[in-house]
Amino acid sequence: MKLNFSTIEWKDVPVSPVGSQGGPASPSQCGKVRILDQTMLPSKLVYKHIETPLAMAESIKSLIVRGAPLIGVAAAYGVALAGYNSEALNYGEFKKDIKMAITTLRSTRPTAYNLFSALNRMEKIIETAHEISLLKSLLLKEAHHIKKEDEQICQKIGENGLSLIPNKARILTHCNAGALATAGIGTALAPIYLAKEKGKNLEVFVPETRPALQGARLTAWELSQAGIPVTLICDSARGTVIKNKDINLCIVGADRIAKNGDIANKIGTYTLAVLAKTHNIPFYVAAPSTTFDPIIKSGNKIPIEERNPDEIKKISNREIALKDVKVFNPVFDVTPYEYITGFITENGIQKPPF
Numbered sequence: 515m516k517l518n519f520s521t522i523e524w525k526d527v528p529v530s531p532v533g534s535q536g537g538p539a540s541p542s543q544c545g546k547v548r549i550l551d552q553t554m555l556p557s558k559l560v561y562k563h564i565e566t567p568l569a570m571a572e573s574i575k576s577l578i579v580r581g582a583p584l585i586g587v588a589a590a591y592g593v594a595l596a597g598y599n600s601e602a603l604n605y606g607e608f609k610k611d612i613k614m615a616i617t618t619l620r621s622t623r624p625t626a627y628n629l630f631s632a633l634n635r636m637e638k639i640i641e642t643a644h645e646i647s648l649l650k651s652l653l654l655k656e657a658h659h660i661k662k663e664d665e666q667i668c669q670k671i672g673e674n675g676l677s678l679i680p681n682k683a684r685i686l687t688h689c690n691a692g693a694l695a696t697a698g699i700g701t702a703l704a705p706i707y708l709a710k711e712k713g714k715n716l717e718v719f720v721p722e723t724r725p726a727l728q729g730a731r732l733t734a735w736e737l738s739q740a741g742i743p744v745t746l747i748c749d750s751a752r753g754t755v756i757k758n759k760d761i762n763l764c765i766v767g768a769d770r771i772a773k774n775g776d777i778a779n780k781i782g783t784y785t786l787a788v789l790a791k792t793h794n795i796p797f798y799v800a801a802p803s804t805t806f807d808p809i810i811k812s813g814n815k816i817p818i819e820e821r822n823p824d825e826i827k828k829i830s831n832r833e834i835a836l837k838d839v840k841v842f843n844p845v846f847d848v849t850p851y852e853y854i855t856g857f858i859t860e861n862g863i864q865k866p867p868f
């Protein structure tokens with residue numbers, strides 16, 4: 515499956531004049547990370563270059579880079595940047611730089627577990643050596659690993675979910691759990707891409723996903739790029755679509771999965787799961803193992819991010835509500851495991867009991 519965009523790429527930047535060093539990346543080079551600015555889609559394909567962990571943290575907070583698996587990869591590269599570009603002269607100073615970057619990145623978004631699983635992995639690396647140049651390359655290597663693994667996991671999720679998609683499938687998803695949310699071909703959208711590649715006919719119904727419109731701006735765009743028929747609906751049309759449009763199945767992604775199988779995903783996922791159960795439509799969650807929180811027992815313990823009220827009070831910077839109206843803007847909700855037909859992971863399809 516070939517995509518015509520790339521969400522995240524590491525770039526080596528020679529510090530000394532080109533050609534004077536030659537050879538592979540060395541401490542005489544610094545790095546930057548090229549990310550696709552998702553706030554500009556679908557009107558413009560704009561890439562941004564990130565040079566510091568702080569800039570990476572800002573990009574994660576402001577949804578320039580988003581989606582649980584991609585947030586994990588971006589955070590890992592944020593730490594790699596802190597290491598690669600550090601001017602520390604001894605191990606103590608270097609470790610301080612890395613720890614500070616990790617703390618900053620950890621505080622960006624509370625819900626997506628991938629952020630924490632990736633940062634925990636990066637944190638372990640600083641204890642494996644004491645030599646700064648070695649640590650710089652080990653940190654970068656680990657970030658590359660996290661990215662590569664995510665690409666491979668997405669492919670596996672696609673292959674494992676393929677059998678669930680009949681020919682002429684009519685699928686309802688939510689938010690964006692596609693290539694834009696990962697380093698690969700996505701989670702919820704991965705089986706859809708592979709089904710299309712196998713020549714299956716399908717149609718995907720995409721809710722706009724208020725307030726940040728990931729469905730309208732991102733999912734509808736990336737599926738259309740791949741030639742997959744999309745029907746965009748407003749969030750409140752999902753009941754009507756499930757009831758009247760012969761939907762075969764729902765597939766969504768997840769930001770965090772508790773030990774009992776409860777999931778946190780974009781606000782509105784729970785409503786969709788209740789609708790699916792009421793209408794006897796299978797409701798699948800596609801997610802990598804990096805989204806499974808090994809500690810949190812149930813969904814009510816998952817931290818739910820609340821974002822700026824302006825996301826609801828304004829559309830395209832235009833005020834659509836009273837300036838001082840009280841707003842509640844949780845951007846994720848929890849779907850209890852009872853509503854989930856199965857999980858599609860890189861290890862196969864898992865059905866209850868979870």
Ligand code: MRU
Pocket residue numbers: 580581582583626688689690691692695696700701702728766767768769779780781845
């Ligand atoms: O706020 P976002 O855009 O980061 O939310 C994204 C989602 O809710 C996705 O469904 C989830 O991260 C899974 S992505 C494979």
